[in-house]
Amino acid sequence: MKKILFTVIFLFIASSSFSQNETWFYIRVKDSMQEIPFQNKNGKLDYNGNENKLELIFNNYEIKIFKKTQRKAKPKYLKKTFFVIANHPALLTDLLLNASNIFVSGEIIPLEERKIYEPNDYGLTSTIGENIGLPINFDYLDVLGCPQAWYYTTGEKDVIAAVSDGTVNIELDEFKGKSTRIHKSDYANGHGDNIAFNGFAQGDNGKIGTGVCFDCPILATKYGDFRKLSEVKEAAAKGAKVISCSWVGSTKYDYAEKVVDSLFNKNIVIVAAAGNKGFHLNKGEMVYYPAGYDNVISVSSGMYRHEKALDNIQLLGDTLYYTSNLRGSVGRTMGFPENDTLREPFVYPVSTAILHESVDILAPTAELFTYNNYLNKGEIIYYPFSTTSGATPLVSGTVGLMFSLYPCLPAYEVVSILKMTALNIDNVPGNKIFYGLYGAGLLQTGKAVKLVNDLHDPNEIAYIENQDFVRWNFKISGISKEIVLRNQKFREKATLDILAKNRIRIAGNTVLKPNSEGKIRLHIQSKLENECDLRRRVDK
Numbered sequence: 001m002k003k004i005l006f007t008v009i010f011l012f013i014a015s016s017s018f019s020q021n022e023t024w025f026y027i028r029v030k031d032s033m034q035e036i037p038f039q040n041k042n043g044k045l046d047y048n049g050n051e052n053k054l055e056l057i058f059n060n061y062e063i064k065i066f067k068k069t070q071r072k073a074k075p076k077y078l079k080k081t082f083f084v085i086a087n088h089p090a091l092l093t094d095l096l097l098n099a100s101n102i103f104v105s106g107e108i109i110p111l112e113e114r115k116i117y118e119p120n121d122y123g124l125t126s127t128i129g130e131n132i133g134l135p136i137n138f139d140y141l142d143v144l145g146c147p148q149a150w151y152y153t154t155g156e157k158d159v160i161a162a163v164s165d166g167t168v169n170i171e172l173d174e175f176k177g178k179s180t181r182i183h184k185s186d187y188a189n190g191h192g193d194n195i196a197f198n199g200f201a202q203g204d205n206g207k208i209g210t211g212v213c214f215d216c217p218i219l220a221t222k223y224g225d226f227r228k229l230s231e232v233k234e235a236a237a238k239g240a241k242v243i244s245c246s247w248v249g250s251t252k253y254d255y256a257e258k259v260v261d262s263l264f265n266k267n268i269v270i271v272a273a274a275g276n277k278g279f280h281l282n283k284g285e286m287v288y289y290p291a292g293y294d295n296v297i298s299v300s301s302g303m304y305r306h307e308k309a310l311d312n313i314q315l316l317g318d319t320l321y322y323t324s325n326l327r328g329s330v331g332r333t334m335g336f337p338e339n340d341t342l343r344e345p346f347v348y349p350v351s352t353a354i355l356h357e358s359v360d361i362l363a364p365t366a367e368l369f370t371y372n373n374y375l376n377k378g379e380i381i382y383y384p385f386s387t388t389s390g391a392t393p394l395v396s397g398t399v400g401l402m403f404s405l406y407p408c409l410p411a412y413e414v415v416s417i418l419k420m421t422a423l424n425i426d427n428v429p430g431n432k433i434f435y436g437l438y439g440a441g442l443l444q445t446g447k448a449v450k451l452v453n454d455l456h457d458p459n460e461i462a463y464i465e466n467q468d469f470v471r472w473n474f475k476i477s478g479i480s481k482e483i484v485l486r487n488q489k490f491r492e493k494a495t496l497d498i499l500a501k502n503r504i505r506i507a508g509n510t511v512l513k514p515n516s517e518g519k520i521r522l523h524i525q526s527k528l529e530n531e532c533d534l535r536r537r538v539d540k
Contacts, residue, residue, distance in 0.1 A: 022064065023089040024114055026072055027096075027106035032079040034102060038066055054102070057094050062087035071125040071142055075311050083127040116147035117154070117537065119203030119210045132206040136380060140364040143304040143327065144394065145446020146212055149401050152453050152536050154203065155215030156404040161200050161396060162235035162243040166192030168220035174201035174208060174371070178217040182234060185222040190372025191389065192220065195246050197371035199393025200400070209369065212397025212445060213404065223247045226289060229259045236268045241403050244396035245272040245296075246389035248288035257293050264295035267411045271396040273388035274300040274359050279331075279349035284356055284437045292358045297415060299395050301353040301386040302362030302425070302442045303329040309345045309429060322348075325366055328425035330355060330438050332366045332386045347430040353386045355437035360415070361422055363391035363443040398445040402452050408531035409452060416474040421447035424467050440467070455480055456530050458501075469494040479528055485510045493517040501528040 029036075036054070038045040045066055047058040064085040073081040084091070095103045118126050121133025125142050141147075157178075166188030170179035174197055185192060196211075200218050203210030219240050221231045226249040235243050243263075260270060272291035275282075291298035305325040306312045312323050321341050324333045331347030353365075365387050373381040383390065395418070402414055419440035425431055431438065454462035455478030462480040470492040476483075477499035486507035490496045492515050498504055504522045506512070512520045 022085050022087065023091070024109040025084050025086075025089070025092045025106055026069075026109065027082050027084060027092060028077045028104050029080045029082070029102055030104050031102075034080070035068075036066055036082065038063070051099075051102070053099055057091070057098060061091045061094075063091075065128065067127075069125055069127050070137060070139060071127055075306070085128070113148075115151045117150040118147050119150070119154070119214060120206050121203055121209050122147075123209055133210070134208050134374075134380060136209045136369045137382070138209065138369070140304050140368055140394075141210075141212070141445075143364070143442075144212075144398075145444055148446030149212075149398070149449035151538065152449050153401050153405045154537060155200075155213040155400055156407075156535060157215070157217055159213070159216050159241050159400050159404045159407070160219055160239045161213060161216045161400050162219040162221060162232075162238075162240035163192060163196045163199070163393070164221050164223045164231050164235065164243060164245045165195045165247065166190070166223070168192045168196045168218065170218070170220060172375075173205065174211075175218055175220075176202075178202060178215075180217070180219055180238075182219055182221040182238065183231065185220075190375055191246070193375060194370055194372040195244065195389060195393050196220065198368065198390055199244055199397035201371070208371070208374065212394055213400030216397070216400040216404065224249075226251060227253045227256060229256045229290065232263070232270060232290075233259055236263050236266070241268060242396050242399040243268065243270045244393050245270060245290055246392045248273055248275045248291065250286075250288060252289055252292065256290060260290065260293045260295050264411050267409075269297065269399050269411050269414055270295070271297045271299060271392055271399060273392045274298045274356065275354035276301075276387050276389075277354055279347075279352045279355055279434070282354055282356070284434070286354060287356050287358050288354065292356075295411075297395060297399075297418070298356075298358050298360045298439070299388055299392045300330075300355060300359045300362050300438065301332075301365045301388050301391050302438070303327060303332060303366060304364040304442065305367065309334060310341065313341060324351075326428065326430075328423060328428035328431070328442055330362070330425070330431055330434050332384075334430055344429045347434070351386055352434075353388045355434050357436055359437060359439040361395060361418055361439045361443050362425075362441065363394040365390040394445070395443055398443060398448055401445065401449050404535065405449060406452050406456050406530075406532070406534055412473075413476050416476050417448050417451050418443070419469070419472060420464050420467060420474065420476075421451055422467070426468060440469070440472075453534060453536070454478075455483070456534055464488055473497075477528065479530055485512075490514060490518070490520060495519045497521045498523070499528065500524055501526060 037048045039048045045063040069083040118129030123136035123138040167185040201211035203214030275288040303325045309323045332351035334345035367382045422441035425441045454460040461482045468489040473495040475497040479501040482503045484505045487509040489511040
């Protein structure tokens with residue numbers, strides 16, 4: 001009788017208020033085989049299943065989307081999670097109370113998290129988008145916050161990205177019509193195609209999948225001139241704003257370093273792979289180039305998928321427990337002291353890539369979709385190992401989005417914002433012994449692009465938060481209503497220079513305590529203005 005009463009109450013709320021504001025939520029079912037079928041009638045969904053109870057509930061709501069997704073789906077709910085857009089939040093409560101034989105849990109999606117955009121080829125984790133591409137698991141792009149970044153921009157035609165790598169087949173669907181080849185390169189088993197896909201594959205074309213800066217055009221060129229960086233110089237001369245280099249050499253050249261510095265001073269950003277040797281070999285002492293030059297963004301490999309080690313316990317043989325792909329871990333696999341899964345796990349050094357004080361940031365690579373394998377074998381295959389090649393274009397694509405949104409962004413602010421918005425991984429289990437060798441943490445594309453927007457929008461508040469820096473030079477400027485530092489530390493050798501038009505506020509748990517090698521400069525310039533306009537997708 002109580003269930004009937006609740007139904008009446010919630011049906012009354014839904015039918016009487018019929019809110020003009022959409023409600024978004026996730027809801028989870030008990031059975032992974034459970035389907036909730038609908039048919040589309042004039043842009044609205046009508047329930048088309050055999051459950052009378054569900055039909056009674058759904059008839060009292062206006063439903064726009066009700067679809068399975070792997071977004072926000074923890075392992076036990078991987079194929080049990082639905083994304084819903086409806087006209088009233090009462091639908092979630094109604095389903096949980098009155099169809100508890102089917103649904104077990106759910107939560108409303110906050111308004112701020114609804115500022116997203118998804119292309120029509122966003123794979124298994126798509127929510128608001130209709131995926132007509134391949135069923136690819138793009139959860140690594142979710143963790144980076146790419147849908148949040150795409151809310152602001154998906155790339156601009158004048159922000160050209162160079163891919164210095166193996167050859168890129170510019171006639172493939174993901175590159176055709178937006179790519180130019182400067183030089184043909186080695187085939188390298190499709191390495192160049194794969195790198196270009198990760199960073200810049202065309203989205204919203206209903207083909208295979210999408211890259212990070214999917215509307216950025218591509219310049220494809222060769223690689224490997226370690227001494228003079230001739231291919232990098234040429235790409236810059238032809239208009240490249242960001243240059244992605246997934247190749248490494250062990251020798252530092254003064255001329256190459258001068259090339260890097262010259263391009264950086266012209267606001268051209270080079271992003272390069274740090275290298276793949278595990279810590280058992282590199283011991284934090286090996287540095288490779290061009291990644292090792294000061295004005296190159298050096299990218300190593302970080303994990304992204306599981307929030308807790310116990311979310312992914314596996315067995316090696318019959319008795320040895322291990323876990324893998326723990327979010328923020330510097331290593332792909334982790335073991336447990338004395339094989340006790342209740343103790344804090346440790347990183348297997350062999351499963352890391354290069355870790356060195358020259359590394360600036362980490363980005364995902366293990367278990368990423370491999371475009372070259374799909375081209376060669378026609379199969380969806382995820383690469384199992386930690387390599388920095390695939391991580392590099394994720395950062396390059398992020399830089400492309402930042403320049404697309406605010407083309408006047410100085411290169412030094414690009415670097416500052418990438419690091420300020422990275423996910424702090426100091427407290428991730430197993431990372432402590434690698435402290436100082438993994439850069440600022442894990443790339444957060446959505447937060448980086450949002451901070452660019454917020455700094456240069458006079459109606460926004462820009463937050464710098466949740467990091468602890470003991471080195472590097474940070475310099476940013478903004479015309480936002482306010483720049484707020486909260487739960488943020490700049491200590492020891494860290495240098496911070498903020499120029500604001502309006503106000504800088506130091507909020508709770510913030511520490512500004514540099515030593516003699518660091519410096520803090522916070523200043524207001526009331527006449528400060530943007531050098532160019534923000535170019536937001538939502539404003540077009």
